[in-house]
Amino acid sequence: MIAAILAGGRSSRFGEEKLLYRVDGKPLITHTIERLVKAENIEEVVVITFKEKEHEFKKLGLKILIDKFKIGPIGGVYTALVELGDVFIAAGDMPNINPEFVDYIIKKFHRSRPMVCVPLWPNGYLEPLHAAYSEEFLPVLENQIKKREYMLGKAIKNARTCYIQIESLPLEWRESLFNINTKRDLKKFKGASRE
């Protein structure tokens, strides 16, 4: 499966483009990609971003697709599904992605053929930017985008979805869902202590 990395955000909480911010000598998005490609079920990584940011990511040697929507993650997921077919979606700001967890989600996805296979917290909170999507989900997205309803979680709840109960997974997999939103979050990123 191809991994599509969403990289069109404004980094407003971070204060500058967080995905290009260098941590341990490399851009944050490179940490995310290095983790993703370790998953056995990920063959290739493609970055979904806006035209204005294309150049910066291209300089890193990354394959880019342009998100023309600018309506938030839902537009990035839509772009990925139209251009690539079934994909694993990840946010670019997830440097602790656990390849085993990614493989687990993709295997579940292939087994039950849902529209979306997404991690779910006990409080009902979803992790739509760490999930596998089928192109069969496109009509649901189109329907919502047409109505200018841009909540990705709402589309997922209206789809044929396989939920992965996070509380039943190995505890250490949870760090896969960690994402960097502020400069303070960088301190929690264990990059420095890893090999």
Ligand SMILES: Nc1nc2c(ncn2[C@@H]2O[C@H](COP(=O)(O)OP(=O)(O)OP(=O)(O)O)[C@@H](O)[C@H]2O)c(=O)[nH]1
């Ligand atoms: N392609 C695409 N990616 C997006 C879009 N909005 C957010 N993202 C990406 O989705 C991921 C998670 O988003 P956030 O953590 O909210 O990042 P952000 O929007 O850059 O940051 P804030 O402005 O602080 O909310 C990041 O990797 C963003 O780059 C979008 O409209 N299109």
Ligand SMILES: [Mg+2]
């Ligand atoms: Mg985030």
